[in-house]
Amino acid sequence: xxxxxxxxxxxxxxxxxxxxxxxxxxxxxxxxxxxxxxxxxxxxxxxxxxxxxxxxxxxxxxxxxxxxxxxxxxxxxxxxxxxxxxxxxxxxxxxxxxxxxxxxxxxxxxxxxxxxxxxxxxxxxxxxxxxxxxxxxxxxxxxxxxxxxxxxxxxxxxxxxxxxxxxxxxxxxxxxxxxxxxxxxxxxxxxxxxxxxxxxxxxxxxxxxxxxxxxxxxxxxxxxxxxxxxxxxxxxxxxxxxxxxxxxxxxxxxxxxxxxxxxxxxxxxxxxxxxxxxxxxxxxxxxxxxxxxxxxxxxxxxxxxxxxxxxxxxxxxxxxxxxxxxxxxxxxxxxxxxx
Amino acid sequence: xxxxxxxxxxxxxxxxxxxxxxxxxxxxxxxxxxxxxxxxxxxxxxxxxxxxxxxxxxxxxxxxxxxxxxxxxxxxxxxxxxxxxxxxxxxxxxxxxxxxxxxxxxxxxxxxxxxxxxxxxxxxxxxxxxxxxxxxxxxxxxxxxxxxxxxxxxxxxxxxxxxxxxxxxxxxxxxxxxxxxxxxxxxxxxxxxxxxxxxxxxxxxxxxxxxxxxxxxxxxxxxxxxxxxxxxxxxxxxxxxxxxxxxxxxxxxxxxxxxxxxxxxxxxxxxxxxxxxxxxxxxxxxxxxxxxxxxxxxxxxxxxxxxxx
Amino acid sequence: xxxxxxxxxxxxxxxxxxxxxxxxxxxxxxxxxxxxxxxxxxxxxxxxxxxxxxxxxxxxxxxxxxxxxxxxxxxxxxxxxxxxxxxxxxxxxxxxxxxxxxxxxxxxxxxxxxxxxxxxxxxxxxxxxxxxxxxxxxxxxxxxxxxxxxxxxxxxxxxxxxxxxxxxxxxxxxxxxxxxxxxxxxxxxxxxxxxxxxxxxxxxxxxxxxxxxxxxxxxxxxxxxxxxxxxxxxxxxxxxxxxxxxxxxxxxxxxxxxxxxxxxxxxxxxxxxxxxxxxxxxxxxxxxxxxxxxxxxxxxxxxxx
Numbered sequence: 001x002x003x004x005x006x007x008x009x010x011x012x013x014x015x016x017x018x019x020x021x022x023x024x025x026x027x028x029x030x031x032x033x034x035x036x037x038x039x040x041x042x043x044x045x046x047x048x049x050x051x052x053x054x055x056x057x058x059x060x061x062x063x064x065x066x067x068x069x070x071x072x073x074x075x076x077x078x079x080x081x082x083x084x085x086x087x088x089x090x091x092x093x094x095x096x097x098x099x100x101x102x103x104x105x106x107x108x109x110x111x112x113x114x115x116x117x118x119x120x121x122x123x124x125x126x127x128x129x130x131x132x133x134x135x136x137x138x139x140x141x142x143x144x145x146x147x148x149x150x151x152x153x154x155x156x157x158x159x160x161x162x163x164x165x166x167x168x169x170x171x172x173x174x175x176x177x178x179x180x181x182x183x184x185x186x187x188x189x190x191x192x193x194x195x196x197x198x199x200x201x202x203x204x205x206x207x208x209x210x211x212x213x214x215x216x217x218x219x220x221x222x223x224x225x226x227x228x229x230x231x232x233x234x235x236x237x238x239x240x241x242x243x244x245x246x247x248x249x250x251x252x253x254x255x256x257x258x259x260x261x262x263x264x265x266x267x268x269x270x271x272x273x274x275x276x277x278x279x280x281x282x283x284x285x286x287x288x289x290x291x292x293x294x295x296x297x298x299x300x301x302x303x304x305x306x307x308x309x310x311x312x313x314x315x316x317x318x319x320x321x322x323x324x325x326x327x328x329x330x331x332x333x334x335x336x337x338x339x
Numbered sequence: 340x341x342x343x344x345x346x347x348x349x350x351x352x353x354x355x356x357x358x359x360x361x362x363x364x365x366x367x368x369x370x371x372x373x374x375x376x377x378x379x380x381x382x383x384x385x386x387x388x389x390x391x392x393x394x395x396x397x398x399x400x401x402x403x404x405x406x407x408x409x410x411x412x413x414x415x416x417x418x419x420x421x422x423x424x425x426x427x428x429x430x431x432x433x434x435x436x437x438x439x440x441x442x443x444x445x446x447x448x449x450x451x452x453x454x455x456x457x458x459x460x461x462x463x464x465x466x467x468x469x470x471x472x473x474x475x476x477x478x479x480x481x482x483x484x485x486x487x488x489x490x491x492x493x494x495x496x497x498x499x500x501x502x503x504x505x506x507x508x509x510x511x512x513x514x515x516x517x518x519x520x521x522x523x524x525x526x527x528x529x530x531x532x533x534x535x536x537x538x539x540x541x542x543x544x545x546x547x548x549x550x551x552x553x554x555x556x557x558x559x560x561x562x563x564x565x566x567x568x569x570x571x572x573x574x575x576x577x578x579x580x581x582x583x584x585x586x587x588x589x590x591x592x593x594x595x596x597x598x599x600x601x602x603x604x605x606x607x608x609x610x611x612x613x614x615x616x617x618x619x620x621x622x623x624x625x626x627x628x629x630x631x632x633x634x635x636x637x638x639x640x641x642x643x644x645x646x647x648x
Numbered sequence: 649x650x651x652x653x654x655x656x657x658x659x660x661x662x663x664x665x666x667x668x669x670x671x672x673x674x675x676x677x678x679x680x681x682x683x684x685x686x687x688x689x690x691x692x693x694x695x696x697x698x699x700x701x702x703x704x705x706x707x708x709x710x711x712x713x714x715x716x717x718x719x720x721x722x723x724x725x726x727x728x729x730x731x732x733x734x735x736x737x738x739x740x741x742x743x744x745x746x747x748x749x750x751x752x753x754x755x756x757x758x759x760x761x762x763x764x765x766x767x768x769x770x771x772x773x774x775x776x777x778x779x780x781x782x783x784x785x786x787x788x789x790x791x792x793x794x795x796x797x798x799x800x801x802x803x804x805x806x807x808x809x810x811x812x813x814x815x816x817x818x819x820x821x822x823x824x825x826x827x828x829x830x831x832x833x834x835x836x837x838x839x840x841x842x843x844x845x846x847x848x849x850x851x852x853x854x855x856x857x858x859x860x861x862x863x864x865x866x867x868x869x870x871x872x873x874x875x876x877x878x879x880x881x882x883x884x885x886x887x888x889x890x891x892x893x894x895x896x897x898x899x900x901x902x903x904x905x906x907x908x909x910x911x912x913x914x915x916x917x918x919x920x921x922x923x924x925x926x927x928x929x930x931x932x933x934x935x936x937x938x939x940x941x942x943x944x945x946x947x948x949x950x951x952x953x
Contacts, residue, residue, distance in 0.1 A: 492931075
């Protein structure tokens, strides 16, 4: 498959009065055409900063790309001018945000918000753009689209607003859709509908998707490959099956154990990971997860682990993979199935 | 990907386990809300300048009239409309009264009215707003509708009406300003209390059997104090302005008493001939209001928890 | 929207009723019954009797008073024979309204513009300059700025006429002096509102669509940021119209302010109360209009049932 996006050694920092926050500390990954990649991790792990950097949406300053390249469709995003970037955003890649209640402009008709990017990027006359906006609303499954197109966001329910957001994002048929926690703010029943919609649309339009989530249930529904991020680094990556059935990093285990499943013994409590992610003002020298890891070894506190390849495309940054490390029995893996 | 320089040895793989306490030890040292606010206010040079000017004027209002041998009430037909000189530092007015003495006596009145009115407004506003927000329901409904209606009548109109009825003078001024001056504070405090009363520590106090007044005055008000303080600071200049405005249209302080607004009112009568008679009180009114506004801005920035980092 | 208008109308009517009732009872609290003191001439006494029905029981008096106001009759002067408050208003209010409207428009346009400039240049010299102007404007009363302008531009530079109201050149200084405070207030509010909106998610959405900074600011940021500024237009109008008292005095403009101050000096209570009532009712009406405008600007209100 053809590469659409190739992120290499990306480092993003923010300058604050208290010093530099290293939000993304050397991240490399790729997305192929038509592929769905999920980035998982808790809040503050750098997943949102990573994707917002790909779209150059982080405020600069205080943010800045310290190092690395973002090759998208042959262009290095990190080196484009602001003006050139305008033609990429919304047209070649677009984004759906977490909270549909606040992501739509409350004083602008929904149709106009969809038409905006069509007028800008495809130079469509307003009338035609409106027609296209109606089509887009139909495509994302909003009934009565001819009427809805002239309504304001407050007349839409949460789920419908997120559908409208997706319509905005897909209006110009972008090559890459980035969805940042697209279902987190929605009711559980609506969540499934939105995920189904995204999967259907991807099949129809052959758009690549990067989906960010802290909910592994969402991943299972949608993604082909999974990247697990922690404290600004990717600590484990692999195909959906590998991550779910053969996870290797203790942090990934922790994430998997904190997912509620239908088979979970009701007497057992849902596991959580103790502690909080490290302060990114001064990230630790060794593995950033060591302090929260019950399997941590001396070396974990001293050196950052290399990437160990454990299977086809499955790589883990953990010292437990080292031949000298003691054998550890993973608490999750084969037994876990997701609802 | 990353290669390690030194060789990896077997003993490095000794099991250590997690170390959450060490992780939390990195957390920044904690300082209280008020310490933090004070630290940030001190860094704000403009706000500190405002504070210093206010303190300076207050001291001068106390000692200023005694620095000159002239009494603020004594007229002297031999020395009318004197420009500022070594004898009369701010000159004299059309009745030959010393303007240095009158200016600082006026400062007493203007500052006292400003602070007193603002303080009374705050007290009434906090009590009514606190009750309204805390009890909610019908009480809240009734108070808020009343406030809405009183609020729709322009403030100055009510103050003028009250002044016409109460007659002129310092106490009537304060009363007129307080009659509807508390509306803003009440609204603000109600909003704060509505937010705060949903929080756990209030629930905890209730469970422990604290009385209503204890919860309102020990738990809710202290937590809303930042917002109250900022609003109080901001309402002092508007009270000083109201006094000056009323004195200027002839409804405020009457001679022989003096206030900055009244001095400006008399100053304007002949200000193209003797501009100092207007510009001296005008300067003090403006710089006082400016200082209080700068201090209020600084306090708001210092107390806004959203800016805390 | 219909329900919103009805609601606002209801509140405005209640407010007006509270105001006039307040005035009615305040009249009765006036020290020493000024209407019937011996200084008053028989003609004026007759006017008072007719207008207030002072010899009748209090509820009849109240009904008469309300009835008079409903007819748009604001009463008589206590000092001048056969001069009604309405005559004074008819003669003088056009000047005050002219000045007031100019000031509202100038304050709104200049204030909003200044706030936008400040917000777009956050923490740069334009921002500091605008906010310095704004804080000075909030702090310096019109009766200070007015004479100062006269002193500089009329007495010293001789660029503008000192006072009176005879043409555009005459309006410049009074309008500026009157509007500065409100202008500054709106500039501060607009800046804060702009900075609040710029952090909203929908601005990020707009940026993600690939819109240019100009399009984002113009179509998304300003449109939303201006909403809270519209809500203060009512109070601002009130401040400006009462502020005319002072500015008219300084610039010798023959508006209501002159009569107002004269009335206060002459202890002409019924004239002052009549004019105050008129002002109060006018401002309540202005507030109502501003509420309707706000409803039209904000689709969340306009489309609500």
